[in-house]
Amino acid sequence: MYTEKVITEFTNPQYVGELADADGVGEVGSPTCGDIMRIYLKVEEDRIVDARFQTFGCAAAIASSSMATRMIRDLSLSEAWDLSNADVVDALGGLPAGKVHCSVLARDAVRAAINDYRTRRGLEPWEAGPCECCGGAGCGSHPENG
Amino acid sequence: MDHAATTFMKPEVIAAMAPYFSEHFGNPSSLYRFAAESRQGVETARRQVAAAIGANPGEINFCAGGSEADNWAIKGVALANRERGNHIVTSAIEHHAVLHTCEWLERQGFSVTYLPVDEFGRVDPADVEEAITDRTTLVSVMAANNEIGTIQPVAEIGRVAHDHGVLFHTDAVQAVGAVPIDVERMEIDLLSLSGHKFYGPKGAGALYIREGTRIESLIHGGGQERGRRAGTENVPGIVGFGRAIELATADIEGHNRCIAAMRDRLVRGILASIPDTRVNGHPKERLANNANFSFRYVEGESILLLLDAHGICASTGSACSSGSSEPSHVLLAIGLPHEEAHGSLRLTLGDANTEDDVDYVLEVLPEVIGRLRKISPLTPSCARIPEVD
């Protein structure tokens, strides 16, 4: 049911672990199945110089968070903010329909980490627009949307 | 290591079935002599099944497997006894073939009590007694659970049901071949069976219906199975099912001893090498081939995939693997928190397993859990993580 890329990313995740001196940490949990994802960022001059993750969840969740940390390295914070879950899904060569919410979780964790960084700096957190995965219709990843 | 999901077919079973695909393909309902072989094949199987559970051949009704048998027993009894009452007593840990059938009946206006179980997954017969009202027509409690392997006090539950004049159904799909069944001694009125759990074919099963039990048919049409279950018989499937149950019940004790020894070594080895692990289910009253664990800090689907990468098949009660939003109802019913239900792993041994397989799991599993714990944010930094190279 998973693509080769998902399996490879899941079995050989590269940037696992905690960053002790992280500048921003984002933790999100999916209300769908109670899984937890944490992303750590090291930021220099508005650029992500290091990103790590820790995930309690299924193979799709682990692969998505691993792929997300890979993709946001060397991006500016605003570029990383714009990373969509669809970008993660594409990079993984696709996810089964029932697993798309795991990639949304990865995107949300990245955004939570960026906002944590901004808040620590005394900046306003950025606002997320309507979810592009469900257009606000409810993909199971936004409890406020049901 | 996933024999509770299904089993391979024994060569003896395949051999018994083979002629019924080619030479003896007649329709058992046809009158000419050519069809007699098919008819005899079916009737031999009926005797084999009856002998395995202490029933009369006339009380064995072939159908398409465990799910159909459960549906038939519950809907059939509920509908046929509607004027006597509309209440059913069952347990919270039944297979979905029972639970979803009961939920459907609730939508049709029946009422159902889902009894809780203790931390080991056992139903208390006293709770059954308490739940029975003068509107109760059926008690349905499984003989052995498919996830955690807990064996229920079937005879006591049968006694309680009969003391109150209520019919008793048990889903024995997982129990046959592992628990000696005697429908007389255990006071069972209806019992579900499925061939593919004991080295027989898939899509072949039976419902035992005690002589004189009031029950409606589920499948209407021709007069097969003495008018109780229409449809031309799955003759090869039935023949294989009969041969398989005969083999599976020939030496239950010897078979259990051998499988339990392997299972116990597996459980001891896992507990010794992987900290923060619990064993789910009953310490003694459990199927000899069943081991069920919860590994803290990790999720079951990811365990399955890493095991699969090593060629090991297993199953889990995690929501992430079933695509539903809730982890296994059985694990929640025995009181596991969501997180530990998510980290569950079921290993079920069978006749294909050897001591080498146990060694192999003991070699691979600690590494798999260790690897996932390294990825998990829940693993406390002080937790002892098994060595990973």
Ligand SMILES: Cc1ncc(COP(=O)(O)O)c(C=O)c1O
């Ligand atoms: C306890 C129990 N009941 C019913 C079934 C369903 O049987 P079948 O697959 O033959 O429909 C199963 C099999 O998964 C089972 O384990």
Ligand code: FES
């Ligand atoms: S984390 Fe539960 S389905 Fe992906």
